[in-house]
Amino acid sequence: MFRRQSSYAAVASGNAGSSPSNPVPARSGAFSHLANSGSHPHSITHPRHSRSFDADGHHNSMSTSLGRSVLPSYPGQFGYLNGYGGAQDGATSAFFVPSYLRGSKHAEKLEEVHKARIAAQREYRSTHSSNAGSLSTSSSSANLHKMAPSHRGLSHDIIERAPIVVEEPVAPWPTRWSETEKFPQMEVDDNGRQAKFAGAQKGPDEAASVRADYPMPRQCGIYYYEVTVVSKGKDGRMIGVGFSGPKVPLNRIPGWEPDSYAYHGDDGQCFSNTTSGKTYGPKFGTLDVIGCGINFRTGTAFFTKNGHFLGNAFRDLKPNMPYYPTVGMKKPGETLRANFGQEPFAFDIDKMVQAEKASIQSEITRGTGPCKEKVSTDETQFIHTLVGQYLAHDGYVETARAFAEEVIEEVKAVLNDENAEIPYQETVEDLDAINRQKIRAAILDGDIDKALKHTTAYYPSVLRDNENIYFKLRCRKFIEMIRKCNELNAQCHPIPTPPSKRSTTSTLNNRNSTATDDYDFEMELDEQLGMHNGAPHWNHPEHMDDEDELEDKEAKLAQLTQDTIQYGMELKSEFATDPRREVKRALEDTFALIAYENVRESALAPLLETAGRVPVAEELNSAILVSLGKSSSAALERLVQQTEALVNELAGDGGPGAFINVRRDFLQ
Amino acid sequence: MSSSTVSVSAATPTQHPFQRKVDEIKPSKTDINFVVMDYLISEGYPRAAEKFAKEANIQLPLEEESIQSRVEIRRAIHAGDIDTAINKINDLNPQILDTDPALHFALLRLQLIELIRKCTSSQTSDITPALNFASSQLAPRAATNPDFLRDLELTMSLLIFLPSDNLQPQLAELLKPTLRRQVASKVNEAILTSMGTRGESRMRSLVRLRLWAETKAREVGKDLPPSLPLGLQDGEENGSQTNGSNREAVDVMVQ
Numbered sequence: 001m002f003r004r005q006s007s008y009a010a011v012a013s014g015n016a017g018s019s020p021s022n023p024v025p026a027r028s029g030a031f032s033h034l035a036n037s038g039s040h041p042h043s044i045t046h047p048r049h050s051r052s053f054d055a056d057g058h059h060n061s062m063s064t065s066l067g068r069s070v071l072p073s074y075p076g077q078f079g080y081l082n083g084y085g086g087a088q089d090g091a092t093s094a095f096f097v098p099s100y101l102r103g104s105k106h107a108e109k110l111e112e113v114h115k116a117r118i119a120a121q122r123e124y125r126s127t128h129s130s131n132a133g134s135l136s137t138s139s140s141s142a143n144l145h146k147m148a149p150s151h152r153g154l155s156h157d158i159i160e161r162a163p164i165v166v167e168e169p170v171a172p173w174p175t176r177w178s179e180t181e182k183f184p185q186m187e188v189d190d191n192g193r194q195a196k197f198a199g200a201q202k203g204p205d206e207a208a209s210v211r212a213d214y215p216m217p218r219q220c221g222i223y224y225y226e227v228t229v230v231s232k233g234k235d236g237r238m239i240g241v242g243f244s245g246p247k248v249p250l251n252r253i254p255g256w257e258p259d260s261y262a263y264h265g266d267d268g269q270c271f272s273n274t275t276s277g278k279t280y281g282p283k284f285g286t287l288d289v290i291g292c293g294i295n296f297r298t299g300t301a302f303f304t305k306n307g308h309f310l311g312n313a314f315r316d317l318k319p320n321m322p323y324y325p326t327v328g329m330k331k332p333g334e335t336l337r338a339n340f341g342q343e344p345f346a347f348d349i350d351k352m353v354q355a356e357k358a359s360i361q362s363e364i365t366r367g368t369g370p371c372k373e374k375v376s377t378d379e380t381q382f383i384h385t386l387v388g389q390y391l392a393h394d395g396y397v398e399t400a401r402a403f404a405e406e407v408i409e410e411v412k413a414v415l416n417d418e419n420a421e422i423p424y425q426e427t428v429e430d431l432d433a434i435n436r437q438k439i440r441a442a443i444l445d446g447d448i449d450k451a452l453k454h455t456t457a458y459y460p461s462v463l464r465d466n467e468n469i470y471f472k473l474r475c476r477k478f479i480e481m482i483r484k485c486n487e488l489n490a491q492c493h494p495i496p497t498p499p500s501k502r503s504t505t506s507t508l509n510n511r512n513s514t515a516t517d518d519y520d521f522e523m524e525l526d527e528q529l530g531m532h533n534g535a536p537h538w539n540h541p542e543h544m545d546d547e548d549e550l551e552d553k554e555a556k557l558a559q560l561t562q563d564t565i566q567y568g569m570e571l572k573s574e575f576a577t578d579p580r581r582e583v584k585r586a587l588e589d590t591f592a593l594i595a596y597e598n599v600r601e602s603a604l605a606p607l608l609e610t611a612g613r614v615p616v617a618e619e620l621n622s623a624i625l626v627s628l629g630k631s632s633s634a635a636l637e638r639l640v641q642q643t644e645a646l647v648n649e650l651a652g653d654g655g656p657g658a659f660i661n662v663r664r665d666f667l668q
Numbered sequence: 669m670s671s672s673t674v675s676v677s678a679a680t681p682t683q684h685p686f687q688r689k690v691d692e693i694k695p696s697k698t699d700i701n702f703v704v705m706d707y708l709i710s711e712g713y714p715r716a717a718e719k720f721a722k723e724a725n726i727q728l729p730l731e732e733e734s735i736q737s738r739v740e741i742r743r744a745i746h747a748g749d750i751d752t753a754i755n756k757i758n759d760l761n762p763q764i765l766d767t768d769p770a771l772h773f774a775l776l777r778l779q780l781i782e783l784i785r786k787c788t789s790s791q792t793s794d795i796t797p798a799l800n801f802a803s804s805q806l807a808p809r810a811a812t813n814p815d816f817l818r819d820l821e822l823t824m825s826l827l828i829f830l831p832s833d834n835l836q837p838q839l840a841e842l843l844k845p846t847l848r849r850q851v852a853s854k855v856n857e858a859i860l861t862s863m864g865t866r867g868e869s870r871m872r873s874l875v876r877l878r879l880w881a882e883t884k885a886r887e888v889g890k891d892l893p894p895s896l897p898l899g900l901q902d903g904e905e906n907g908s909q910t911n912g913s914n915r916e917a918v919d920v921m922v923q
Contacts, residue, residue: 365873383871396719396723401719402713402718402719410743635899636703636704639878642878645686666870
């Protein structure tokens with residue numbers, strides 16, 4: 001029995017031998033290893049080292065070979081991590097959302113990708129900070145990652161997050177002028193914002209162009225950037241601002257080549273695909289701010305000068321060509337500075353995007369039905385059905401009844417005394433709905449046992465057929481037990497215990513814990529469960545005067561802790577052999593709750609939130625519905641899904657969907 | 669994430685790629701409950717809203733005082749008691765009708781229709797009240813707007829044809845409860861807008877967005893399955909066959 005406890009604790013903390021006074025702040029489990037190994041680097045065998053020695057084979061030149069062979073192996077082993085981190089460093093500091101794209105779906109997606117990267121980086125840094133600077137520990141830690149199965153480290157995270165990005169790449173917007181996609185004598189500096197023609201002009205037709213790092217994303221609907229003419233050089237003002245495809249030669253001014261479009265400063269003409277321009281706007285020169293935008297929905301492009309709209313310039317844009325912001329110059333010394341949205345724009349592009357949104361909005365409101373009035377009446381009934389079905393489906397029994405009554409009242413009032421048939425039925429009292437509501441309520445209260453009991457009683461096949469849900473419920477129960485331990489512990493120890501005094505806390509716990517000869521791990525568990533000490537909702541201090549009550553609570557806590565451990569062991573033994581990856585991972589996450597000293601501040605904090613009950617409750621509800629031969633999601637839910645998917649379809653190529661953020665504009 | 673979804677979708681082996689995209693979207697229950705609550709409040713179902721707040725464990729939006737009045741106004745309009753409705757609207761905020769002549773005219777016309785209905789219910793009835801009301805209340809307004817005038821003329825022609833079981837469709841429309849519903853819902857929106865809140869419920873916007881998005885997507889030839897069912901029919905099959913109008917509504921969405 002006690003031995004099994006010990007093995008459980010070993011799993012829970014990842015390391016049976018870690019001492020309570022462990023100095024590593026983040027995780028007392030797997031990483032105590034690393035910290036220890038960091039202080040004694042030579043006590044660990046490093047496969048990399050040995051290999052490099054073997055390869056080198058010369059003992060007399062060991063130190064030099066170490067320097068030579070280990071260092072190059074560093075990027076080899078860690079290259080993808082480091083390269084990743086390094087590349088992201090640049091993007092991290094440069095991440096911005098152009099004002100007119102704030103709140104758009106595409107900006108949200110890019111921000112999500114960005115945040116995921118930052119999180120991956122932070123985890124990388126925090127997990128590696130303890131052994132930073134020591135190459136040998138880094139490599140050993142990498143090996144430990146692979147060896148420690150109960151630890152979910154960075155390598156996992158990157159692997160698991162990457163597919164999201166790969167499966168559905170979110171097109172980034174331009175951030176700077178490209179270092180490679182430029183005429184050789186074009187100088188790019190100021191973090192890629194400034195482009196200057198540094199060379200001498202060779203032929204009358206030759207020019208220097210540069211493209212931005214990314215094409216203008218169609219998903220934005222409208223994309224817009226501005227350049228300021230810093231200097232038009234000594235004798236020229238042959239400057240072109242516009243956009244071009246990825247293969248357009250860079251020794252020509254944009255606008256003169258196929259797939260390139262530009263507005264030229266020397267004559268104010270606009271050029272598309274040829275050297276013959278058409279009259280368009282005023283000339284421009286030093287200190288003028290020129291804006292260039294594409295409306296992908298209409299397939300048109302426009303320019304602005306010093307905040308004034310100059311009208312549509314092109315209408316022949318290709319629907320599938322990636323267009324990069326492009327500038328070109330002809331005279332040495334000509335310098336342009338770009339604003340891809342890092343700064344406020346001179347032109348009120350926000351207003352233009354708003355107007356575009358509003359016009360699409362009014363198109364939606366007007367409705368597309370052939371006979372609007374008819375649609376609107378049917379719409380009312382349709383919504384009644386939709387809401388009624390949702391309430392019944394999701395088990396909001398009382399609401400469904402009240403809603404049906406009110407709707408029928410309304411319908412009767414309309415039909416007056418005509419006594420016509422009412423197109424709504426009285427709600428059939430649905431026993432299933434009541435049962436489902438009970439089960440949901442139990443889960444939402446955190447009473448998993450009750451939910452399990454009801455489910456087994458009413459729908460015995462559901463848990464049998466949906467092992468994953470059964471597993472999630474079991475895990476949730478464990479989480480709820482840990483939650484309870486936390487709360488109780490907080491009540492027992494209302495005085496915030498600083499880390500240095502932790503031993504006192506342990507002794508206190510220890511005194512009251514049921515007799516057990518290997519209290520070592522339990523103490524640790526108590527402590528970790530008691531990380532809630534400083535939380536604000538502990539009991540009022542005066543309760544503490546009541547010694548009896550305190551004792552009572554501590555006895556309870558001890559019992560609960562015992563139960564939690566017991567339950568954890570059962571859970572572990574029941575599912576440890578499960579080969580499924582998601583089960584393994586969920587187990588790891590759940591048990592990691594104990595491994596963390598401060599769960600509330602760890603990456604796993606969301607697991608403890610009561611909000612985590614909702615998805616479990618919903619999943620069980622869906623499974624029960626499926627078992628009853630009903631659809632797993634309500635029509636309203638499907639309607640939301642379809643709407644989002646349809647809008648996504650309409651956004652991908654810069655269509656009207658690009659201007660709609662379903663969640664933000666319609667659901668909140 | 670949820671493998672239950674996977675097992676459900678696995679049941680249909682030949683799945684359209686778009687359906688997979690639909691399944692991948694995980695709408696948040698919180699959002700949906702918010703939309704439902706918004707609908708109950710803004711379209712005036714106070715008892716359901718109260719229950720829903722309890723059952724879904726969400727906050728009832730700050731007891732918005734107009735909801736009871738809005739329900740009463742709606743009831744009055746639905747019952748054809750336009751006089752009461754207009755008084756109540758003016759009690760709430762006299763500005764609403766003053767600043768929206770079209771809405772005011774629509775209400776008055778509804779009142780005229782009710783008068784005509786009453787006057788012509790038997791052969792012996794007197795149509796003078798209807799004529800008086802039309803000339804005193806509606807005629808002055810109709811003079812300012814050709815649309816109003818056309819509506820008034822159409823309404824007055826009811827006097828000639830009623831009572832009749834065989835009205836031409838245009839006239840029959842005027843006597844249908846649909847018109848009362850439309851006016852009631854316009855009044856509701858006007859009240860909400862006058863209070864600075866969203867006039868149209870999010871639910872309604874969402875339903876329209878769904879319709880618009882599908883129409884648009886089909887217009888530009890996106891690869892979609894021939895129909896995008898919502899699964900409402902399931903419930904209807906259990907119900908009675910008298911559900912024709914509902915089915916129609918569903919079909920509008922599904923087609």
